[in-house]
Amino acid sequence: MAHLVGRIQTAVPTDAPLSAMALPLLVFVLVLLLGHVVDTAVAPLAFLATAGIDGAHRARVAGLAAAGSTIAPLEDPQVRGLIRAARADPENWTEQTPGAGAVAGLRLAGNLIGVAGGCLVLARYAGWLVPALLLPALLNGVLRQREAARGIAVWRAGTVDGARSQRWKDAATSPAEGKDIRIYGLGAWLTARIQRHALAMDAPVWALLARAIPREAGQLLLVGLPLVAGYAVVAAGGAGAPAGSDRVVAATAVLVSGVAIFQALGWTEDLRVAVAAAGCLRATVDLAARLPTPDQGGASRPAADADPDGAGRVRRARPPLVRFEGVSFAYPGARRPVLDRLDLEIRPGxxxxxxxxxxxxxxxxIKLLAGLYEPDEGRVTADGVDIAVLGAAAWRSRLAIVFQDFVRYHLPARDNVALGRGDHPPDPAALDAAAADAGLEPVLARLPAGWDTPLARTATGGVDLSGGQWQQVVLARAHYAVRMGADLLVLDEPTAHLDVRTEFEVFSRLAGNRGGASVVLISHRLSTVRHADRIVLLDGGRITENGDHDELIARRGGYAELFAIQARRFATGAVTEATGRAADPVARPAAAGTGGVPAGGGATGGRG
Ligand SMILES: Nc1ncnc2c1ncn2[C@@H]1O[C@H](COP(=O)(O)OP(=O)(O)OP(=O)(O)O)[C@@H](O)[C@H]1O
Structure with a gap:
């Protein structure tokens, strides 16, 4: 640049022909133009690179978190912290994604090349200019880094308050919490909490910024004085000015190179982003080390023995004989085990x-049965083989489970059910049959686009279902899995939201139409439970009673007591059903111990 300025400058006063000026002028314009073109291309290229790298990184983190066969590591606070750090919240400026880090790293490399080029240019005119400008620029860079590190530390100290403030902000705008906020008049309380946490996070940052203003002024002097002094010496041609070169050219070179060096070394943002992105990558590596490797044995779910029965059902030879053998389990940090040397058999069919x-x-x-946790002692076997040996995916391909806290996918009704066997294309016959099993047909008939209706009010054309209707969707998902080859159906409080009539219909179908699969039913509704082939009572971490309804009533133990409490409460009108109907034959109140049972039955006993 200085060279071109020099060429133009020498051409002007000597009345040289226009052509003598034209070439340097043209090159000058081309250089400027090239700079603009590069500037225009940099932003979209950086965006593309960031998006590509971050997309792959997020997929890796999600893959790591989802790959382990148990959910225990995901409940570990340290693993949760690593997942959060590896995901790099874009709203938190102390966390940066690998894509942002890579782009910042490239810019840093460019800056360093610029510094080297600037030093070469300076050295060409006068060697003393290099240390005179480079050393204060380095010092300025170090001071700025320290400032940035202080800012990051203060910001990090406030992240808990930041997260709390964000949580309350989310609550304020969510329809679910919005109900409580309005009913209990929590608006002002919520706003005060948001403000308190936001202030607790921001106040130290503001104080730091205020203290940094005089320091910034000092650093301005550190940068400005050597630059102005060097420029003045060169421009005035005084002692130490470069010999044998034009003063204007030399002064331009000093100014352009000096400013470039100070800018490159004082630019803290890219270094901060690169360092923060390195932290994100470190967290990902630590996460990979802490999480178990994917289940090799069952990386893909094996297909069931295909034997379609014409009603969208795939059959296996027979359901497994499952045994809990002396199983003990305690949650991390818990003082007492939940299960204590428990023995239990789930017989085929x-x-x-x-x-x-x-x-x-x-x-x-149920979570131990599904291999979501591993027993501390004992083992769970299927046909005599430890389920840990079978491989999680292979074993789970035989299970269909409705959890108490089931998942409501914001997807069309078809996908919500077909995800019961998500690794297969949806089977229309099995879908229709599963919907019938779960009593979902009337719900589907009322949906504006039937199976295609998104089950989320926020989606275009979507609807929100009632709690009971969602439970039927999830039941259909489990029935679909059974029709697609699962042969152990587990239902954890599957009818808590269902009215008496729907519950009765669902269980009538379940009893008669489960295609040979074994069923494990957890329910506080003893009206439903009494129809089971076998009932076990879990108490104190062990199975304390085992038999059918009549046997357990005759035994006059814990089950009979629970049943009596429920029946008595219903008979006295203390227990009411959602619909208040008692029209079903099984729904008539009867005295405890006679084999009759209240409809639905509410909770298992006063404490249940
Ligand atoms: N993820 C968890 N971490 C720590 N403790 C847990 C966890 N889940 C459950 N617990 C504890 O384990 C015990 C058993 O809980 P669990 O949910 O298995 O009981 P449950 O019989 O299904 O109860 P309910 O009838 O209320 O559904 C409880 O004391 C509970 O607090």
């Missing part, structure tokens, strides 16, 4: 009901 008070460990038992 039976309908087994598991009852027990709240917190007895029924859902935990």
């Amino acid at each position: 039976e309908l087994l009901a598991v009852v027990g008070l709240n917190g007895a460990g029924k859902s935990t038992l």
Whole structure:
């Protein structure tokens, strides 16, 4: 640049022909033009690179989190912290994604090349200019880095408050929490919380910024003085000015190169982004080390023995004989085990009901059956083989589970059911049959686009279902999985939201139409439970009672007591159903111990 300025400058006063000026002028314009073109291309290229790298990174983190066969690591606070750091929240400026880091790294490399070029240009005119400008520029860069590090530390200290403030902000705008906020008049309380946490996060940052203003002024002097001094010496041609070169050219070179060097070394943003992105990558590596490797044995779910029965059903030879053998399990940090040397058998094709008070460990038992947690002691076997040896995916291809806290996918009704066997293209016959099994047909008939209706009010043409209707969708998902080859159906409180009539219909179909699959039913509704082939009572971490309804009533133990409480409460009108109907034959109140049962039955006992 200085060279071109020099060429133009020498041409002007000597009345040289226009052609003598034209070439340097043309090159000058071309250089400027090239700079603009590069500037225009940089932003979209950087965007593309960032999007590509970050997309692959997010897929890797999601893959790591989803690959492990158990959910226990995902509940570990340290793993949760690593996942959060590896995902790099874009709203938190102390966290940066690998894509942003790569682009910042490229810019840093460009800056360093610029610094080297600037030093070469300076050295060409006068060697002393290099240390005179480079050293203060380096010092300025170090001071700015320290400032940035202080800012990051203060920001990080406030991230808990930041997260809390964000959580309350989300609550304020969510329709679900919006109900409570309006009913209980929580608006002002919520706003005060948001403000309190936001202030707790921001106040130290503001204080730091205020303290940084005088320091910034000092650093301006550190940068400005050497640059102005060098420029003045060169421009004035004083002592130490470069010999044998034009003063204007030299002064331009000093100014352009000096400013470039100070800018390149004082530019903290790219370094901060690159360092933060390195932190994100470190968290990903740590996460990969902490999470178990994917289940090799069952990376893909094996197909069931195909034997379509014309009603969208795939059959296996027979359901497995499942055994819990001396299984103990405690949640991390818990003082007492939930399951304590528990023995239990799930026989092929039976309908087994598991009852027990709240917190007895029924859902935990199911999670162990599914291999979502591993026993601390003992083992769970299928046909004599430890399910850990079978491989998680292979074993789970035989299971269909309705969890208490089931998932409501914001997807069309068809996908919500077909995800029961998500690794297969949807089978229309099996879908229709599963909908019939779950009593979902009337719900589908009322949906504006039937199976294609999105089950989310926020989607175009979408609808929101009632709690009971969602439960039917999820039941249909499990029935679909059974029709597609699963042969152990587990239902954890599957009818808590259903009215008496729907519950009765659903269970009548389940009992008669489960295609030979074994069923494990967890329910507090003893009206449903009593129809099971076998009932077990879980108490104190073990199975304490085992038999059919009549046997357990005759035994006059815990089950009979729970049943009596429920029947008595219903008979006295203390227990009411959602619909208040008692029209079904099985729904008539009867005295405890006679084999009759209240409709639905509410909770299992006063504490259940
Ligand atoms: N993820 C978890 N981490 C720690 N403790 C847990 C976890 N899940 C459940 N627990 C504890 O384990 C115990 C058993 O819970 P579980 O959900 O298995 O009981 P449950 O019999 O299904 O109860 P309910 O009838 O109320 O559904 C409870 O004391 C509960 O607090």
